[in-house]
Amino acid sequence: MTDAVVVGAGVNGLVAANMLADAGWDVVVCEAAGVPGGACRSAQVTAPGFVSDLFSAFHPFAAASPALRRLDLPAQGLEWCRAPQVLAHPTPDGRCALLSMDPARTARSLDDFAAGDGAAWRTLVDRWAPLRAPLLDALFGAPFPPLRAGLRLARQLGAADGLRFARFATLGARRFAEEEFTGEGAALLFAGNAMHADLGPESVGSALLGWLLTMLGQDVGFPSPRGGAGRIPEALVARLRERGGRLRLGAAVHAVEVRGGRARGVRLADGGVLAARRAVIADVDAVSLYRNLVGAGHLPARLLDDLTRFQWDHATIKINWALSGPIPWADPRCAEAGTVHLGGTLDDLSRTAAQLARGLVPADPFCVLGQMTTTDPTRSPPGTESAWAYLHVPQLPRGDAGGAGIAGPWDDEAVARVVARAERTVAAAAPGFAARVLARHVQSPADLQGSDAVLRGGAVHGGTAALHQQLVFRPVPGLGRPETPVAGLYLGSMSAHPGGGVHGGPGALAARAALRATGPFGPARRATVAALNRRLYAPSRPTAPTAPTGSNGPTATGPATATRREPPAAPSGGTARPSHGRGR
Template identity: 35%
Template sequence: MLDAVVVGAGPNGLTAAVELARRGFSVAVFEARGTVGGGARTEELTLPGFRHDPCSAAHPLGISSPAFRALPLERHGLEWVHPELPMAHPFPDGTAAVLARSVAETAASLGPRDAGTYRRLVEPFLPRWDTLVRDFMSLPAAPLPHDPVTLARFGLTGLPPSTWLMRRFRDERARTLFAGLVAHVIAPLGGLATSAVGLMFALAAHARGWPVARGGSQAVSDALAGLLRDLGGAVHTDYEVKRLDDLPPARAYVFDTSPTALARIAGLGRYCEGYRYGPGVFKIDYALDGPVPWTAGQARRAGTVQVGADSAEIGGALRAVSREGRAPDRPFLITVQPSVADPTRAPAGKHVFWAYGHVPHGWTGDLTDAVERQLERFAPGFRDRVLARATAGPPELAARNANYVGGDIACGAASGLQLLLRPRLSLHPYHTPHPAVFLCSSATPPGPGVHGMSGHNAARAVWRRLRQT
């Protein structure tokens, strides 16, 4: 009998498996797809030689993750590469606000009236970033923080809605940059704790950057899987788990799946019945003949570029998908251009680039034209650089990965209490009503992103249970 079986080889499933194997437990992972990775994979989606990340590409949470930092992933091929600027947010007038590694450069890009406010917002947290991120991302699994004062201070600033925090800024540049950061988790700007989301991404840029993985995000997953095999763990691909009986006997079953799939597979009936899924995304991967011709020079130097004219336009796009059930005319876009930092992704002189906009849950339309009209506003001539594109709306995303229910890439709405307390109101979110069944996906705290911390926290719950029995 195995000690633990993990269902799903996304970053959380693989991290959970590694954490258990490191502690001497026997572990096997079962993955539905032909390769490991889940939301951290790389494929030639368009043309030969163009290596696209179909899901995650920018890794502010990955490089800062306490779980990843404690593992020898570099020895298994993971190399973070940094663009000159972590993030840029261009405006219609041809200028841009930036998230630079330097607080001073960032503050200067926001304009003289908000530079001081920005510095006062981020500077107190930066010297304590590593401890803060560990305390925050371990909640509620490790209720005793290493630095309770900084965590409490972060809570006071972060718990209110981002619309409150944005009122501290006097000009639109800072408000727009901040609204864009909050929109990364598809949370409504007026939602509880959305200030924490924006602040977390900004602090991550200053503390450790927003890198990409050399060769593609698959390198993150391959490093985790390589380490797992070194530790004696097994990985089985092309193995979709439909019932608990499909799995070998084990003392614990750890699911890197949606709570709904877990309930179905493990026969847990009404477990997480009230769990809500959020809006979907429409994603386009591009092979380009050259770099994106952004008008703003800073955007050409950034790994990630947020596209939305102002905070009202971004808020309107989020409202359209989450409240009005329609695709926005001017979608807010998150775009990543990995080949700006990593030339291995495309043939010489060519580039890979992706963009996604938010759409209603389960939406079946085509957002390509709206996405490209939006890009043309900030990068005129963009369409002329397109060699090939691969599009994926909610149905295609859900078909690629069962965790993206209705195209929701966060595996659960990041709104209301569910942003922090997921998949249900509990101090033990990784446990289920079945004593041997655990959940470790991004449907558990700290939520979406390639950081492995849900897997790390769940593994703690598992090894405690295994040692008790």
């Protein structure tokens, strides 16, 4: 018997395991795959000597994360690399919104769109500086509600500015940029970064996400680990083993053992059982945890009904390239940036987001492109470039705005058509790009899920980043905390608050909740959480709606009558997780 079993060796699971081991707990991490890392891995998949990050690649959240910072991964050899510039967004008229760690350089690029926008940008950066620490602690370092961190943030803002910040948090990126800037350069930075998730320029909350990523880019850059994204889980595993923790690879979890309303351990796919004295922490998506690993018999019916409304984020197609030389950008500013956004004007971004919202494959996809050798020279032989691009597509397309007739499940032909569309987008900004492609490796939505079951249907954020599935609504309406209705079982994946990204926040919060539940005030905490959960998941009144009418969530168990389209079901074994492609 061990003190805790962690299901899934992604960054969240490994962060949780490290925190428990630091507290002296005996911890075992079970990972279904043959390697740790979940969606934070790297490999040579294009050509010998070319290292590709298979999922997450650039990590501003990781570099700024309170949870990862406390674990001191540089002591385990983790080293961050940065490109000369953070991000470039070229436009068809020859201008380029450039995000630099030098605010003056960013400001000059925005002045090209409208005189005076550079000064407005510098004002925004000045406002960010005092908010940085309390905001990051409130978002990623504290359970919901973040009382202490929230009070620090409130004191920093004051009552009047606090109200204005709350209003800002509800804005779309387009509206925020219209209020603060004259040209659209800043809007391209905010909206493009928000579209790393599934938030379009007009989406509620896209201003906050876009602003947060651009400010972090200004502050810590968009760094990548020297040698590949896999260095992050490698450092976490090394640290865990130093503290006596154990990692079992190829150990798929078939079920959480629940007796007397409490999680007692896990049953493995090979029939073995691992008993846990204190806690089971699940770094798997919420739907798989509740439906497959726990089962309806141990859960409130209302939680299961809420799961029918769970919304996955868009699917993703990712292309990895081995290139004979640097990308021949028409705008030389793009050559300096680790990340390049190819999406045209702000109206073009809105058009793409609207097409995705309608279930259409975008006619002109918004491509996020990463230049990895530009960022880290160890990624490919001298004079070459290891690069990738990804784009979002509907989970199950209803049609094709590009007129190529793509509809239905993502088969090889449909994926190939989208890849060709993406490469034309790159070539339009970099004439001669095609001639430099030595090798190509494509990851379809099915490939992404096959590599990590948590990436359901190619969704890489564990569920939509939209406001209706954040905070107390993540993964379903509840406490916004890692505790589940099963005592001793904690959700510590990107399906939980604070959501997707390589920051370790969900895993850290789950570990903290487990530790506090066994502390001096543990009985009172457990009783309070159990009482709140009983009230939250009490049967609905007869007059309440019983069946949602529009979702891409999985099919319900029970009486719901709405017809749903869902991404392919994930295997029930526990693999781990974080984000993707650019890996926020």
